[in-house]
Amino acid sequence: MDSITVLSGGVGGARFLQGLLHGIAHGRLPGVSPDATVTVVANTADDLWLHGLKVCPDLDTVMYTLGGGIDAERGWGRQDETWSAKDELAAYGVEPTWFGLGDRDLATHLVRTQMLDAGYPLSAVTEALCRRWQPGVRLLPMTDDRVETHIAIADVDSPSGRRVVHFQEYWVRLRAAVPADAVIVVGLETCSPAPGVLDAVTGADLVLLPPSNPVVSVGTILGVPGVRDALRATSAPVVGLSPIVGGTHVHGMAHQMLTSIGVEVSAGAVGRHYGARTSADGVLDGWLVDERDADQVAGVREAGLACAAAPLIMSDLDATAAMAAAAIGLVT
Amino acid sequence: MDSITVLSGGVGGARFLQGLLHGIAHGRLPGVSPDATVTVVANTADDLWLHGLKVCPDLDTVMYTLGGGIDAERGWGRQDETWSAKDELAAYGVEPTWFGLGDRDLATHLVRTQMLDAGYPLSAVTEALCRRWQPGVRLLPMTDDRVETHIAIADVDSPSGRRVVHFQEYWVRLRAAVPADAVIVVGLETCSPAPGVLDAVTGADLVLLPPSNPVVSVGTILGVPGVRDALRATSAPVVGLSPIVGGTHVHGMAHQMLTSIGVEVSAGAVGRHYGARTSADGVLDGWLVDERDADQVAGVREAGLACAAAPLIMSDLDATAAMAAAAIGLVT
Numbered sequence: 001m002d003s004i005t006v007l008s009g010g011v012g013g014a015r016f017l018q019g020l021l022h023g024i025a026h027g028r029l030p031g032v033s034p035d036a037t038v039t040v041v042a043n044t045a046d047d048l049w050l051h052g053l054k055v056c057p058d059l060d061t062v063m064y065t066l067g068g069g070i071d072a073e074r075g076w077g078r079q080d081e082t083w084s085a086k087d088e089l090a091a092y093g094v095e096p097t098w099f100g101l102g103d104r105d106l107a108t109h110l111v112r113t114q115m116l117d118a119g120y121p122l123s124a125v126t127e128a129l130c131r132r133w134q135p136g137v138r139l140l141p142m143t144d145d146r147v148e149t150h151i152a153i154a155d156v157d158s159p160s161g162r163r164v165v166h167f168q169e170y171w172v173r174l175r176a177a178v179p180a181d182a183v184i185v186v187g188l189e190t191c192s193p194a195p196g197v198l199d200a201v202t203g204a205d206l207v208l209l210p211p212s213n214p215v216v217s218v219g220t221i222l223g224v225p226g227v228r229d230a231l232r233a234t235s236a237p238v239v240g241l242s243p244i245v246g247g248t249h250v251h252g253m254a255h256q257m258l259t260s261i262g263v264e265v266s267a268g269a270v271g272r273h274y275g276a277r278t279s280a281d282g283v284l285d286g287w288l289v290d291e292r293d294a295d296q297v298a299g300v301r302e303a304g305l306a307c308a309a310a311p312l313i314m315s316d317l318d319a320t321a322a323m324a325a326a327a328i329g330l331v332t
Numbered sequence: 333m334d335s336i337t338v339l340s341g342g343v344g345g346a347r348f349l350q351g352l353l354h355g356i357a358h359g360r361l362p363g364v365s366p367d368a369t370v371t372v373v374a375n376t377a378d379d380l381w382l383h384g385l386k387v388c389p390d391l392d393t394v395m396y397t398l399g400g401g402i403d404a405e406r407g408w409g410r411q412d413e414t415w416s417a418k419d420e421l422a423a424y425g426v427e428p429t430w431f432g433l434g435d436r437d438l439a440t441h442l443v444r445t446q447m448l449d450a451g452y453p454l455s456a457v458t459e460a461l462c463r464r465w466q467p468g469v470r471l472l473p474m475t476d477d478r479v480e481t482h483i484a485i486a487d488v489d490s491p492s493g494r495r496v497v498h499f500q501e502y503w504v505r506l507r508a509a510v511p512a513d514a515v516i517v518v519g520l521e522t523c524s525p526a527p528g529v530l531d532a533v534t535g536a537d538l539v540l541l542p543p544s545n546p547v548v549s550v551g552t553i554l555g556v557p558g559v560r561d562a563l564r565a566t567s568a569p570v571v572g573l574s575p576i577v578g579g580t581h582v583h584g585m586a587h588q589m590l591t592s593i594g595v596e597v598s599a600g601a602v603g604r605h606y607g608a609r610t611s612a613d614g615v616l617d618g619w620l621v622d623e624r625d626a627d628q629v630a631g632v633r634e635a636g637l638a639c640a641a642a643p644l645i646m647s648d649l650d651a652t653a654a655m656a657a658a659a660i661g662l663v664t
Contacts, residue, residue: 052446084414088439092464103435107420114384132424 001032001205001332005039005236006137007227008210009217010046010058011075012243012314014065016210019320021066021136029325031332032206038137039200041227043212044122045142045149045185045220048168050099051089053109054116057168058217059126059141060108067133078104098173123194140200142221145191149216151260152182167216176253180260183215188223201230208327209240209284211312214270215257222283231283237331239286240274241323242267245312246292268296276304286330288312288323306330333364333537337371337568338469339559340542341549342378342390343407344575344646346397348542351652353398353468361657363664364538370469371532373559375544376454377474377481377517377552380500382431383421385441386448389500390549391458391473392440399465410436430505455526472532474553477523481548483592484514499548508585512592515547520555533562540659541572541616543644546602547589554615563615569663571618572606573655574599577644578624600628608636618662620644620655638662 023029024036043058064070071079081102090097115125121144151170155163212218222228244267258265263273267289275282286306294309301307310326355361356368375390396402403411413434422429447457453476483502487495544550554560576599590597595605599621607614618638626641633639642658
């Protein structure tokens with residue numbers, strides 16, 4: 001296999017990609033050439049406009065992580081970051097104050113916003129930013145259009161009993177600590193896939209769904225018109241890795257999100273939610289669950305998917321490469 | 333006198349204003365009430381759009397200086413500044429790299445740009461920013477319209493033999509080290525004075541021209557339609573202080589600028605360039621020169637201006653307050 005396409009969210013997707021590239025470079029992935037190229041279709045529904053700047057958390061997390069600029073401990077934002085502008089914005093009384101806008105990170109958003117204002121689409125901007133970072137993958141936004149995830153939460157002070165907040169406010173400010181009544185992805189149904197996205201799926205030798213959030217990361221990519229059909233039509237095998245390990249999300253907020261769309265919080269249920277390509281609208285050929293969820297393998301297989309259990313904790317590059325190898329092994 | 337209006341540039345004007353406020357507070361200015369209010373009409377022709385942000389160097393220098401946020405040693409920008417975003421922009425290869433855009437300073441430009449994008453005029457934005465800084469003066473931009481000074485310089489590589497650069501590029505990157513063939517203030521003739529500017533001149537008890545650059549600072553303010561007429565019509569005395577001391581500009585670049593408009597670089601010539609209100613289009617009643625330029629007092633008086641010599645080095649608040657007192661003494 002010479003070309004691999006990955007549909008990625010932010011932190012989890014970026015860590016998985018690091019391990020995948022490590023596995024490719026060291027020839028540890030069954031049937032994958034050491035020269036294989038990786039295309040990443042990244043979620044952009046977490047994007048926000050902040051202080052007049054376009055911020056793309058998932059694109060930047062992938063770019064910084066693979067380009068060596070990430071703060072590895074936090075998992076997001078720039079290493080050696082300073083926070084002077086953020087302090088000053090707070091001193092001016094400007095909202096919001098809860099978003100972690102570092103000074104180094106700001107430069108990325110300034111370059112991006114100025115290019116967007118000049119008429120370049122986000123895909124061209126991302127390509128330009130990657131010329132500096134050299135992430136070792138081709139990084140594509142899922143769409144050049146504005147798509148933003150909003151979350152409806154209960155609000156006793158509102159006449160409707162509800163309030164709708166931007167995904168970032170739900171995740172960063174509210175820490176996903178209140179139930180999500182609904183996930184509303186504004187603009188998703190009418191957006192177009194960015195140039196190269198559909199070809200990256202149909203022309204790949206292998207498509208991977210990393211252990212990213214199945215609702216607000218991979219789920220929004222699947223919602224871009226044409227992407228689901230491309231996944232169902234591609235001659236490449238499509239295999240995913242469970243973000244749910246032992247009944248909980250290792251890093252992140254899958255619990256609230258899955259509950260909001262009526263999916264059980266278990267590795268097996270998420271696999272069945274994605275569904276088998278042999279079923280009516282499924283997208284997967286294989287689904288890898290953690291060894292702690294081995295009891296769910298049979299149920300996933302019953303849904304028509306190749307399935308196995310393996311350690312799914314991305315503790316280091318080797319462990320993550322082994323996860324990728326096990327996932328690929330399911331469909332080769 | 334209860335109300336004083338000052339037409340100010342950046343660093344020099346801000347330092348003068350500090351001394352003026354000091355002199356008012358300590359009752360050291362002849363005929364000026366300790367409760368007198370000060371309105372500053374600031375030059376905005378040095379403004380520039382940088383990385384998509386509106387930067388107003390003179391407004392900010394006055395605001396930061398009087399609000400206690402200036403880096404006193406540099407004379408511009410914020411104290412305790414960091415430069416992370418600037419380093420990153422350079423790493424992206426984004427031009428220009430020569431402008432000193434600090435991280436703290438960036439926050440001011442972000443707030444300003446977002447307010448301008450939302451439709452607020454620069455005067456309203458400046459008022460909003462000053463709510464944080466409390467500069468102790470009413471700070472008005474000379475105009476809400478876009479006005480930008482450009483400088484024509486010789487360029488042997490250009491077919492015309494000339495190149496036109498933004499004032500900031502001439503000043504910051506080229507350090508005013510090449511002759512200025514011409515000063516072109518784009519937008520000046522068609523701009524309107526910002527709300528309050530003309531009233532601040534006609535309604536004042538005293539108008540002061542601090543030792544700011546007579547061409548690109550005070551000169552552009554005088555070029556805003558209506559300002560020169562207001563200065564000639566006001567019942568308030570108008571008095572200025574020479575930025576040229578001993579035949580040279582203490583801080584700044586008056587030499588190149590004066591030469592470009594054919595004015596001799598001397599304290600007396602600058603006073604005569606502003607001219608007496610009793611002459612055809614002059615704006616001054618009085619002109620204070622440095623003690624080293626005492627030989628020029630007679631020539632200035634011949635031009636119809638009250639004139640005297642006094643120490644004009646703004647070495648500290650007391651010295652600067654004494655300068656203001658001497659200037660005011662000329663017309664009271």
